[in-house]
Amino acid sequence: MSMSETGREKTNAMPALPCMVVIPCLNEAAHIEALIERLSPSAERLDMKIVVVDGGSTDGTQEIVKAIAAANPRVSLLHNAKKIQSAAVNLAVETFGDRFRSFIRIDAHGDYPEDYCDRLIEDAEATGAESVVVSMATMGFGAFQKATAMAQNSRLGNGGSPHRHGAKGHWTDHGHHAFMRVSAFRSVGGYDESFSHNEDAELDYRLRAAGHRIWMTDKTFMIYYPRASVAALFRQYLGYGRGRARNILKHRAMPKIRQMIPLMVFPVVAGMSLAFLNLAALIPAGLWAAACLGYGVWMAISQRNPYGPLVGFSAMVMHLAWSAGFWLQILDFHKSEARAA
Secondary structure (H helix, E strand, O other): OOOOOOOOOOOOOOOOEEEEEEEEEOOOOOOHHHHHHHHHHHHHHHOOEEEEEEOOOOOOHHHHHHHHHHHOOOEEEEEOOOOOHHHHHHHHHHHHHHHEEEEEEOOOOEEOOOOHHHHHHHHHHHHOOOEEEEEEEEOOOOHHHHHHHHHHHOHHHHOOOHHHHOOOOEEEOOOEEEEEEHHHHHHOOOOOOOOOOOHHHHHHHHHHHOOOOEEEEEEEEEEEOOOOOHHHHHHHHHHHHHHHHHHHHHHOOOOOHHHHHHHOHHHHHHHHHHHHOOHHHHHHHHHHHHHHHHHHHHHHHHOOOOOHHHHHHHHHHHHHHHHHHHHHHHHHHHHHHHHHO
């Protein structure tokens, strides 16, 4: 973690402003300018600073942000040598946290309603929550991305996760990170920078353990664009699975039922290798594949959805990658313990 005073601007003499926007990014030249333009009216309206924390982009992202910052003093660019999102947010809070009481984390690969920041701040003030999280509406453009978005929005793909399908406003244990009070963030040490994935759920665990409250708002949401290729989606969910396993190992917490079910996917797929001994080894994986593809066919027929069959395939990619990542992380953990013994 990097929540030390090193590099933090000494601005204690200044009264703290309500909020800043933090945008971790890496190679987001296609999105960053439009995103800042969308956020700029609310930054003016709410007297917020927009901090872009770049992890070493090579596609021109930094040049775009520098040009915007030269014309708009509300925009700043920080260099994130550690590249990952957890380190990016920590760096922004280290650098500017003394000037702001709270921050809003923005995903550079997403989109947001024009009043997104307004609604978050309003709900934080109304509830007194230390953290306000949001649900995600996933959208796509190409055929595979659209199918993946539909899978991620469905129970087949998200297992009923509240921050995927949304719900009435309620107190929760986890959600997609949006608004957070700087004091609460600092009190638990910020994000654990050893996490490249699932750092939000890990932080939420420590926030709740410290007595801080997390509110799932129903006043706004974010729009997320999933990975557009099979390989990219697989890598993403492999990382998610590893992150979830690391979280469970760190805090000795039991996975939820909706997480335990897909954990069996990698073992049953790996079990297919035993088919040369007994063809029955194909049955568990066959049932899983049939369930996923059948769900897609059901969507195609009942909803007249042309992407239905591809939805089932996208869900299979997510299930397999998440399960594989989880078990690979468990294996790595036991290997490291064996070496240390």
